[in-house]
Amino acid sequence: MSYKRQFYPGESDPAKARRRIMDPKVKLRKLRDVPMEDVVKLMGHRNPGEDYKSIHPPIEEGSEPDCPIRKLVTPIDGAKAGDRIRYIQFTDSVYFAPVSPYQRAWMYLSRHRGIDTGTLSGRQIIEVRERDLEKLAKEYIDNETFDSALTGIRGATVHGHACRLDENGLMFDAWQRYVWDDEKKEVVYVKDQVALPLDTKISVGKPADMADVKKRSTIFRVDGVDMRDDKEVTMYQHRIHLLRTLGGYQPFKFKGE
Amino acid sequence: MAEKEKKFMEAVSKKFTEAPTEVSTSYYKFGGYKQSKSKVAFQDAAMKIAAERGFPMMNEDIGVPLGQRSWMPYQLSHTDIFVEPDDLHCINNPAIQQAWDDIRRTIIVGLDSPHNTIERRLGKEITPETINTYLETVNHTIPGGAVVQEHMAECNPALVYDSYVKVFSGDDEIIDEIDSRFVIDINKLFPEDHAEQLKKAIGSSLMQAVRVPTIVGRVMDGATTSRHAAMQISMAFISAYKLAAGEAAIADFAYAAKHQSITMGTMMPARRARGPNEPGGIPFGYMADIAQSDRAYPDDPGRAALEAVALGAIIYDQIYLGGYMSGGVGFTQYATAAYTDNILEDYVYYAIDQINTKYGGLCKLDPRDAEAVMNLAEDINGYALSSYEKYPAVMETHFGGSQRSTVAAASTGIAGSMATGIADVGVNCWYYSMLEHKERLGRLGFYGFDLQDQCGSANSFAYRSDEGLPMEARGPNYPNYAMNVGHMSGYTGIPKAAHVARGDAFTANPFIRVAFADPALQFDFANITKEIGRGGLREFVPAGERTAVIKG
Numbered sequence: 160m161s162y163k164r165q166f167y168p169g170e171s172d173p174a175k176a177r178r179r180i181m182d183p184k185v186k187l188r189k190l191r192d193v194p195m196e197d198v199v200k201l202m203g204h205r206n207p208g209e210d211y212k213s214i215h216p217p218i219e220e221g222s223e224p225d226c227p228i229r230k231l232v233t234p235i236d237g238a239k240a241g242d243r244i245r246y247i248q249f250t251d252s253v254y255f256a257p258v259s260p261y262q263r264a265w266m267y268l269s270r271h272r273g274i275d276t277g278t279l280s281g282r283q284i285i286e287v288r289e290r291d292l293e294k295l296a297k298e299y300i301d302n303e304t305f306d307s308a309l310t311g312i313r314g315a316t317v318h319g320h321a322c323r324l325d326e327n328g329l330m331f332d333a334w335q336r337y338v339w340d341d342e343k344k345e346v347v348y349v350k351d352q353v354a355l356p357l358d359t360k361i362s363v364g365k366p367a368d369m370a371d372v373k374k375r376s377t378i379f380r381v382d383g384v385d386m387r388d389d390k391e392v393t394m395y396q397h398r399i400h401l402l403r404t405l406g407g408y409q410p411f412k413f414k415g416e
Numbered sequence: 417m418a419e420k421e422k423k424f425m426e427a428v429s430k431k432f433t434e435a436p437t438e439v440s441t442s443y444y445k446f447g448g449y450k451q452s453k454s455k456v457a458f459q460d461a462a463m464k465i466a467a468e469r470g471f472p473m474m475n476e477d478i479g480v481p482l483g484q485r486s487w488m489p490y491q492l493s494h495t496d497i498f499v500e501p502d503d504l505h506c507i508n509n510p511a512i513q514q515a516w517d518d519i520r521r522t523i524i525v526g527l528d529s530p531h532n533t534i535e536r537r538l539g540k541e542i543t544p545e546t547i548n549t550y551l552e553t554v555n556h557t558i559p560g561g562a563v564v565q566e567h568m569a570e571c572n573p574a575l576v577y578d579s580y581v582k583v584f585s586g587d588d589e590i591i592d593e594i595d596s597r598f599v600i601d602i603n604k605l606f607p608e609d610h611a612e613q614l615k616k617a618i619g620s621s622l623m624q625a626v627r628v629p630t631i632v633g634r635v636m637d638g639a640t641t642s643r644h645a646a647m648q649i650s651m652a653f654i655s656a657y658k659l660a661a662g663e664a665a666i667a668d669f670a671y672a673a674k675h676q677s678i679t680m681g682t683m684m685p686a687r688r689a690r691g692p693n694e695p696g697g698i699p700f701g702y703m704a705d706i707a708q709s710d711r712a713y714p715d716d717p718g719r720a721a722l723e724a725v726a727l728g729a730i731i732y733d734q735i736y737l738g739g740y741m742s743g744g745v746g747f748t749q750y751a752t753a754a755y756t757d758n759i760l761e762d763y764v765y766y767a768i769d770q771i772n773t774k775y776g777g778l779c780k781l782d783p784r785d786a787e788a789v790m791n792l793a794e795d796i797n798g799y800a801l802s803s804y805e806k807y808p809a810v811m812e813t814h815f816g817g818s819q820r821s822t823v824a825a826a827s828t829g830i831a832g833s834m835a836t837g838i839a840d841v842g843v844n845c846w847y848y849s850m851l852e853h854k855e856r857l858g859r860l861g862f863y864g865f866d867l868q869d870q871c872g873s874a875n876s877f878a879y880r881s882d883e884g885l886p887m888e889a890r891g892p893n894y895p896n897y898a899m900n901v902g903h904m905s906g907y908t909g910i911p912k913a914a915h916v917a918r919g920d921a922f923t924a925n926p927f928i929r930v931a932f933a934d935p936a937l938q939f940d941f942a943n944i945t946k947e948i949g950r951g952g953l954r955e956f957v958p959a960g961e962r963t964a965v966i967k968g
Binding site: 177251253254258259260261262277278279280281316318319320321322323324325326328331333334335354377378379380381382385386387392393396397399400401403404405406407408 | 434438439443444484485786790794798801802804805806808809811812814816817820821844848855856857858859860863871873874875876878880883884
């Protein structure tokens, strides 16, 4: 019997949402279409139309050392071209942002090659070669993992994930990189991810209804789905802790489970 | 049954105008940093300094605009003192500095070995009278007085007034013979049962609690404490017992002071680039003994654990990891979460209620019953995490995930300790909290949590060197804790909670326990958050000041 890849236990909505975003066979829903030029501007690593900066010659030029690992791994496009490694960083509100930082890490690692992620309490950085980053950034700004009110694009001064929401339901941002357009009832960015002013406002669309994000969020909360009510998730969390406790530094001596 | 009034309500109600349960608020309209008296004063001072020196200094208008949210005051837990966050920075707070000064400048030196040398080798009699004479002499030499040479520079008493030597012993008969001005009286300072435990543990040894001047530690380093004590103790013996200054036997006094003594900081490996007797070397059990709440408030085990947490936060997280190891100014905001606003207080007292009502009382839970321990941990951690979720004002108060992770894990760890009386169970519950927290919210703390807290279940019962130690003997220097910013507070509370629950008079070291009971110390280790608050309010008077030798 061939192994069938599993992603996450549990039957609750957050558990299902976790399985869904981690499974690379699931195509994530596209909710908006932010032009690539605007994505590039939001990240602020290069101007639209500007050449990618290189940190090494294209691999095809044959300057790579003779290395069996390099022969095994097919390079991603940016690596082939010698692009710099740049980043996008998302901040996810505790108030039912569609995804939270660890699920971002799991999702990225399950779906993409050639990336590096770092996870903190409020934010999740993803670093990758620049031309690959741009494709990836557009995908994750456009799709269901991004909510214009509860997700932020922030390079620095990232806190706000645990602050209450403002009168328009937006997550706090000390730099006010995005503001509420009351006329269009949507969120527009006026600064890039390191808070440099943008020449033109960039719309990231209308926020989702709270009932909708609450239903599809990966976050367990007492005012949504309490993790303790998902018996299978709780069982596995207990099991992980217990086995680590009993196994200690000598798991080979631990018999049983 | 109606929910109990939350202990954090006063603090969060003072921070925000909205109800603590309200998710929605307003931002960006409060006037920036100008809503903070402290920041306005900083700006005024910095502008004046810049004008005087002719080039820029600090400027609150540089960087991210401060004060985009309503500026939050912080309540020192279990006090009615509110201060601004700036007041809790260790550079701004003289009480926090003095707490570390008092720890660093303390060395406990036995008198038994020098007395043996004097009696057996030098043939002189030791009597209560000679001990009293010695103590009067050493209280002249330790601050910086000369006794042997007639043409000597001495320290200005106004600079070193905080320096002294007192003695203690487990033998009441010896203590009764000594001038009470020089005695740390175990019988008077501790509850009766604790006094008996301590006297039994200390035995008939006569011990000196030596306090070298604060300013000595500031000018030199932690290792100086034993050297200063050794030199001045030797001089006092020479003078009090009329000994020959050049005689080889005198070296025994210095040897005893340097090597048959207890400094607060144990030795650290070279890779930490820190000398002896520095904060990274203080085991959690020692720090728990330095915290004295259970001596002054013996019926309040929760307060005892929480005061130990506060002491761990200021010494380990703010001064050691924030200053010694990281540098910069960023750690205050993180570390203070553990001892402000009665949030951890609320969780810990909830835990004590649950232990008493559901788990048979303190130390009644079988530490070998892993399922029961996990159920307790799930109960306490669930309460802590759901409190953040039910009260957005509390969530925003601890707006960093690392703050919430530490505080939730500290309450869960303290609960495990108190329910079983075993500190290692406590630290195992800490790690339970971390795993559950990450799983529940999909977030935890900064990068370091990935390294330290997600593997910690595996080391919580490890005793082999470099893999683990009993929690009482672990410290910031334990390999897996070397980068555990913000965790040290909770780690200090965990062994304290276990031993307080057991009714123990001390956590790791009875000598340290008694030495820090001394009311002559500058910092009151029985009222740690209050002292920090007094520091913030500019009411605390530290030692080590130089005004006596500055004109004007």
